[in-house]
Amino acid sequence: MPTEPEIETPAAGLRRQLADRLEKDGRLRSREWRAAVGAVPRHAFVPRFYRESDVPGVTTWEPVTPETVGQEEWLGLVYTDETWVTQFDSRDIDWSDPQPVSNATPTSSSTLPSLVVRMLDDLDVHEGMHVLEIGTGTGYSTALMCHRLGSEAVTSIETDEGVARRAREALAGSGYTPHLFVGDGRAGHLDGAPYDRLIATCGFRNIPPAWLEQVLPGGVILTTLRGWMRSLGLVKLIVTGDSANGWFSEDEPSFMIARQQDAPESLGVLPGPDDGxxxxxxxxxxxxxxxxxxxxxxxxxxxxxxxxxxxxxxxxxxxxxxxxxxxxxxxxxxxxxxxxxxxxxxxxxxxxxxxxxxxxVYGSPSTAAFGLTVSRDAQVVWLGNPNGPQWPLPS
Structure with missing residues (x-):
C-alpha cells in the first residue's frame, strides 16, 4: 500500500476535479459542501473495493486495490462518481488475497458522491445543528458532515461491527471524531437526542417511531423508503411533534435495505396448478x-x-x-x-x-407527486395531497 504523502498530492487534484464535475452537473450547490468534498480524502474510506466486471454471464465483481490495478488507476477510480462495493453477504473480505466474487449480494458500499452530496444538500443543515446518521458505512458521508458541522455535532450508527470498526479507523485517521455507535438504526440514539436533522443511508420499509421522538419539531428526516421488490425513493419529512409530513424526490435512488428489515429467505408457498x-x-x-x-x-x-x-x-x-x-x-x-x-x-x-x-388517471406522474404522512397510528403514502389516493406502508 502506498504511503499517504505519496497519495495526497494527486488525490487533492482529483478531489478538486470531482468537485468541479459535481458542481457542473448541479449536484454540488453550496460552497460549504464543495469545501467538504475538496477536503475529505475519499481514498481513506475506500482503500480497497470491488467493481462489477464487464464479463458476460453471471454477475461478477473484481477487486480493485493499488496492488491489483496500480496506484494511478485505483486513485482515479476512487474519485469518480461511482458506487464501490466494500462487502458481500455481510461477511468481511480477505484483502490479503482478494478474489473475484460471484453469486453474492452487496451489503455495504461507498455510495456515488453525487447522491451523497445531493442528500446532504437536501438535509439543509446550518452551523450549530446536530445530525443523526443511520448507516455509517465506509464513513465518507460522516466525514463530510464532520467537516461541515464539526465532529461533535455528528452522531452515526452502523449495524455491522466490522464495517463500523473500519469506518472508525478511517475517520480517526482523517482527523474526524464523531460519536459512533454499533446498533439497530431503527432505535436511533436516545442519549444524544434531540437532533435537528436525521439522515439514513440505507433503505427502510417505514419510518421508525423512535426517529420522530428524537428529532426536534421543525427538524428534518431524510431517508429512502423501499420494499422487497424495489426502492420507493427519497423522502424528506418535516417533523411536527409526534407526526411528520413531506414529499418524495424527483429522483429514485436505491439504497440497500436495512438488514433488520430484509425479506425473509422463504418466498412463500408456491401455488399448485389448480389453486386460485x-x-x-x-x-x-x-x-x-x-x-x-x-x-x-x-x-x-x-x-x-x-x-x-x-x-x-x-x-x-x-x-x-x-x-x-x-x-x-x-x-x-x-x-x-x-x-x-x-x-x-x-x-x-x-x-x-x-x-x-x-x-x-392522475397523468402518470413522477415520484415527486407523492407525499408521506407519518403519525403514531399510521404511515400513509398519498398522491397529490394528503386527501388524495392513499396506500399504507407496512407496519
Missing part, C-alpha cells in the same frame, strides 16, 4: 419493472416478491408471492395478453392493477 381463480389481466408483469408502474406495484403490494420461470415445459410464467399473507398471483401469457390466477387472503394483482390505473 383466473381472469384476464389488464396489465402484464411488465408493470413490475417499469419505473412508474413498479413504484405503484410496490405501494400496493409491499410484502411481495416476484420471479419468472417455465412450468412443466409450458410458457414462462411470472409468480408474485406474498410471504406474509401467503397470497399469490401467477401471470401466464395468452393470445395478445396475460391471464392471472390469484389466491390467498389478498388479491394481489387486483391491488397492483388498481394502483397502476389510479396512477394513469
Amino acid at each position: 381463480t383466473e381472469r384476464r389481466a389488464t396489465y402484464g408483469p411488465g408493470v413490475l419493472t417499469s419505473s412508474g408502474p413498479a413504484f405503484m406495484a410496490q405501494l400496493a403490494a409491499p410484502d411481495v416478491r416476484s420471479f419468472s420461470m417455465a412450468v412443466d415445459g409450458g410458457p414462462v410464467s411470472t409468480f408474485v408471492l406474498d410471504s406474509v399473507t401467503d397470497s399469490f398471483a401467477v401471470l401466464v401469457p395468452v393470445d395478445s395478453g396475460w391471464q392471472v390466477r390469484q389466491g390467498g387472503p389478498r388479491r394481489l394483482w387486483d391491488a397492483v392493477e388498481s394502483a397502476v390505473a389510479t396512477w394513469e
